[in-house]
Amino acid sequence: MLSRPGLLFAALGAAAIFLPFLTLAANRIVAGQGVPIWSLAQAAPGLVALVLGLALGVISRPALRLLGAALGLAGLLWLLVQGSNALLSDAGEFARVSPAAGFWCLLVVLSLLMADALGALSPGPWARAALLALTVGLVALLLRSGALSDLSIMQEYASRxxxxxxxxxxxxxxxxxxxxxxxxxxxxxxxxxxxxxxxxxxxxxxxxxxxxxxxxxxxxxxxxxxxxxxxxxxxxxxxxxxxxxxxxxxxxxxxxxxxxxxxxxxxxxxxxxxxxxxxxxxxxxxxxxxxxxxxxxxxxxxxxxxxxxxxxxxxxxxxxxxxxxxxxxxxxxxxxxxxxxxxxxxxxxxxxxxxxxxxxxxxxxxxxxxxxxxxxxx
Structure with missing residues (x-):
């Protein structure tokens, strides 16, 4: 059987793939130009992980939906890091790269898919606390690693x-x-x-x-x-x-x-x-x-x-x-x-x-x- 929420999330995610994924601007103030996923360098691994994650999300088994959400988020992160590095390599000194509508939509869809899977699994309070601590720890580790330092928001943080x-x-x-x-x-x-x-x-x-x-x-x-x-x-x-x-x-x-x-x-x-x-x-x-x-x-x-x-x-x-x-x-x-x-x-x-x-x-x-x-x- 297929998951009805999973089918909805897969449809929304598929539509979001066609939205601009990143925005490249000449500086921090001017409006940038949207860049789709398929035009990013080295986008194939992240795009495959993203599509596979959305596909797993339609399966009725909550554990597979949770795995799909995690795989999709990993692919989303890959696309964000590799895409921002590639775009800035050929841009000017003051160029800025920011996540665009496609990224934010996919992030919301995959987060909702993960929340739906966790809701079906019904973990106890201590298991939820461990998952929360793990998530916060992974995000903190990602931010401290410098992998996202090319993004405009991280440059704003570095200067403040x-x-x-x-x-x-x-x-x-x-x-x-x-x-x-x-x-x-x-x-x-x-x-x-x-x-x-x-x-x-x-x-x-x-x-x-x-x-x-x-x-x-x-x-x-x-x-x-x-x-x-x-x-x-x-x-x-x-x-x-x-x-x-x-x-x-x-x-x-x-x-x-x-x-x-x-x-x-x-x-x-x-x-x-x-x-x-x-x-x-x-x-x-x-x-x-x-x-x-x-x-x-x-x-x-x-x-x-x-x-x-x-x-x-x-x-x-x-x-x-x-x-x-x-x-x-x-x-x-x-x-x-x-x-x-x-x-x-x-x-x-x-x-x-x-x-x-x-x-x-x-x-x-x-x-x-x-x-x-x-x-x-x-």
């Missing part, structure tokens, strides 16, 4: 290496720091709302309203508020409070994070079966003991799912911090937009997407590990 490291740390600080702050505020607030219906009815509408404010508007609102605090409160500037920069972006992300944290905590605590609560009461547990020993452990998967939402959301929203001097990968995105430099935009976009994917998969693994084994096997 120290700035990229600073931006990465700032982006991590915004995303994970706001998550930690929201958890410190939201978890006690959620527990209080769980105990008091009146507080819950007053708090959730306010947090829902904050969530509806557009992100750029929220950042803008923070600027005059924190600017006033920096000038009116002694010592505020000394701890980093200012109208622009890291502080307004951080506080805006914290406000955005409170609703998912509080709402999922409430949902998790309220999902405790009544039988479990009655059994805890019968054992003489106090309300606090029931919360810590029964309700919180049983609701932990839902609570972690809320933290997952916050983390992925904040990784994406932190890009906008670049507009108000908050740093992060958004700095490169907006610099690239101002300079019409596509590869500089990608230098900020691709790490953001990768960080969001890694974080989402990691949190999914933690959610599954926190779920009782009996519920996992349903």
């Amino acid at each position: 290496k120290s700035g990229f490291q600073t931006a990465a740390l700032r982006h991590l600080g915004l995303a994970f720091g706001s998550l930690a702050a929201a958890a410190l505020i939201g978890l006690p607030l959620g527990i209080a709302c769980h105990s008091s219906a009146r507080l819950r009815e007053a708090t959730l509408p306010v947090l829902s309203f904050l969530q509806t404010i557009p992100s750029l508007a929220m950042f803008g609102i923070m600027i005059p508020i924190l600017g006033w605090i920096a000038t009116a409160v002694p010592g505020a500037k000394a701890i980093g409070i200012a109208g622009i920069g890291f502080a307004p972006a951080f506080f805006a992300l914290v406000l955005y994070s409170l609703l998912p944290v509080v709402a999922n905590l409430l949902a998790g605590l309220q999902s405790t079966p009544p039988e479990a609560r009655e059994a805890a009461r019968g054992m003489g547990m106090t309300g606090f003991q029931r919360l810590i020993k029964v309700e919180f452990p049983l609701g932990l998967p839902v609570i972690l799912a809320g933290l997952r939402i916050v983390l992925v959301q904040n990784i994406g929203l932190a890009v906008i911090a670049g507009l108000i001097g908050g740093g992060g990968f958004g700095t490169f995105v907006f610099q690239g937009l101002n300079q019409t430099a596509t590869d500089l935009i990608l230098l900020g976009t691709l790490p953001t997407v990768a960080l969001a994917l890694i974080s989402a998969i990691t949190m999914d693994i933690l959610v599954e590990l926190a779920t009782p084994t009996a519920e996992r096997t349903r």
Whole structure:
């Protein structure tokens, strides 16, 4: 039998082969000329691996589909490395090579094929963690090997290496720091709302309203508020409070994070079966003991799912911090937009997407590990 998703991916991949695979430009700013796969030097091995991988992807057996996706990605990498080297060998000093629409489409198709195969295989959480670590390790090894150094995006990185490291740390600080702050505020607030219906009815509408404010508007609102605090409160500037920069972006992300944290905590605590609560009461547990020993452990998967939402959301929203001097990968995105430099935009976009994917998969693994084994096997 044939796999229906595999047939769709094979058709999409076959169509993508006819799109421009690489773009050759005279310099980093001007529009380049698309180059198809078949015109690349030494393209035959990579093209054969790519076609064979797509062909294996239509087979119903998940293991063969996974093998096909891995083979196709290897062929895609071969074409990217060999093609960029060959194109630059005859180009000018300032010439740039970038992946074009064909490459990105094939990358998405093969990634979806791999995800479909892994979904059918249903690996456990530890197996998924090992696969994630292996994938991240292979990508890191590829980047450190210098095989992709001819690509325009890697040349953008080479000229901004120290700035990229600073931006990465700032982006991590915004995303994970706001998550930690929201958890410190939201978890006690959620527990209080769980105990008091009146507080819950007053708090959730306010947090829902904050969530509806557009992100750029929220950042803008923070600027005059924190600017006033920096000038009116002694010592505020000394701890980093200012109208622009890291502080307004951080506080805006914290406000955005409170609703998912509080709402999922409430949902998790309220999902405790009544039988479990009655059994805890019968054992003489106090309300606090029931919360810590029964309700919180049983609701932990839902609570972690809320933290997952916050983390992925904040990784994406932190890009906008670049507009108000908050740093992060958004700095490169907006610099690239101002300079019409596509590869500089990608230098900020691709790490953001990768960080969001890694974080989402990691949190999914933690959610599954926190779920009782009996519920996992349903």
